[in-house]
Amino acid sequence: MEIALLLSKEHSTLPRAEVDAVMDCEGVKYHLKMEQEGLLILDIPHKNPEDLERVIERLSYTHEVFQILLQVDENDLLTEAEKYPWDEIISSSYAVRVKKMDKKSKLNTSKLEWDLGGIIKSRVSDQVRVNLENPSTFLRVVLKDGQAIAGNQIGKISKKHFFNLKPHKRPFFYPGSMSPKLARCMVNLTRIKKGQALLDPFCGTGGILIEAGMVGARVIGTDIDYKMVNGTKKNLEHCGISNYQVFQEDARKLELPHKVDAIVTDPPYGISASTRGEKSHDLYHQAMKSLQGLIKEDGLLCLATPHYLDLDEILAGTKFKIIEQHHIRMHKSLTRVISLLSLV
Ligand SMILES: C[S@@+](CC[C@H](N)C(=O)[O-])C[C@H]1O[C@@H](n2cnc3c(N)ncnc32)[C@H](O)[C@@H]1O
Structure with missing residues (x-):
């Protein structure tokens, strides 16, 4: 047909x-x-x-x-x-x-x-x-x-879902949250299947984890900030997602008992979301080094970065390579780059 x-x-x-x-x-x-x-x-x-x-x-x-x-x-x-x-x-x-x-x-x-x-x-x-x-x-x-x-x-496709789950309508809100539509799309780009494990190591308010949970993934979220960890749990519960593990950890030092099937993440840009004084480039590079050991060999990682960070430089010396990129112009001075990465 x-x-x-x-x-x-x-x-x-x-x-x-x-x-x-x-x-x-x-x-x-x-x-x-x-x-x-x-x-x-x-x-x-x-x-x-x-x-x-x-x-x-x-x-x-x-x-x-x-x-x-x-x-x-x-x-x-x-x-x-x-x-x-x-x-x-x-x-x-x-x-x-x-x-x-x-x-x-x-x-x-x-x-x-x-x-x-x-x-x-x-x-x-x-x-x-x-x-x-x-x-x-x-x-x-x-x-x-x-x-x-x-x-x-x-x-x-229900517009209601993406409208009702806009970040400011959830129990825990913090500026810099990603739109549910983009979060769902990034989750989808990794080709995650129902029952598989998806990690967001910079989970913030949990926007990506909510969408991953809605497509049936087992979600794992971590954030360096305890306030975000608690907020993400509240938001996941609010959306009826119970199959989750969320805890406080620095993405650069993260360890997990099992490798995950996919990673989707939106690290801080140093504008609305704090990088805690760390230079964005170094934070991203160190995080990618730690994440390469946490994803299965055939797993995909979908990452949002600001246009002014050179992803080739960030990935240099890691096992990740870029397989697809999309540019989203947010406003005059910010374009978001959505990259899909696989292990080399
Ligand atoms: C842009 S926000 C994530 C927004 C998220 N996608 C959402 O929809 O709410 C980035 C998050 O990274 C966290 N963060 C900053 N440095 C970190 C680190 N080294 N390890 C883990 N999380 C970190 C911040 O606390 C913040 O919550």
Whole structure:
């Protein structure tokens, strides 16, 4: 089957990288059919609805996913819709929503929704109703590049989750906390699987650990500051995450009884989060030296750093190498660099 993913336009590379990573770790094989700004079309040869459900549940930079039913020139959409066996996919209620993804389309979206809705009505049984609030089948049409792509929605990423878990809404808040969306994406980039162990050695308020816990990882967090350790525990409990170990430790001296499957971390930049007087470069370098012994050989580490730190220099003399990088412009004087590292 072919699926379309409507990606967030917040960032140019992270949404696609996140999809690749989550498909990979959930074992869903696919071929890329089309990639355009905000839209990804994938062909999935062996569909397993449960695997796909797990993929959709994990994503943060995707808005919705639908199974493609029609992909035609936008001017032919209504003619093709007349021929489509809608009764095979709609059993009780439906809604049609059209979204223009660029300025090329001359079609009026409300009129198209009305016309398509009418065609579908004439092709399904009398019991089937239009239900705009909570339809059993939600039909999405996107207009892009003169094409109309129509399909039934198989998943929608909950905005509520990322909104309700914003750092200032948790019981323990401290400036410099990472947004839940970015934290989830960084967790996903490491391809961590349910039941595996993930470490954040600079855990702060626990934002990364919360997202890792939500995808089913066993989470381990450490911070040099006892206040943060207590705060992280409170935040994890608040989010219903009980499979955790959080304790006070200096990331440069950390030791663990077992190696972890992944590390995701956002060390202090020396601006809002204190580096305790240590030069950022030295702190990062020493931490990376200690972390290289704590991760499994095939494990991945996802790290956020400010643009003004030279990661090549930080990693020199460690066993880590950079395999992927994404740049997020925060404001005029700060760009965050998200790097995915593996052991050499
Ligand atoms: C940028 S904050 C982490 C923010 C976190 N991602 C969140 O969402 O809340 C960095 C944290 O590193 C901690 N820290 C500073 N030096 C440390 C060290 N040597 N070892 C461990 N933690 C340290 C600080 O106490 C701070 O909580």
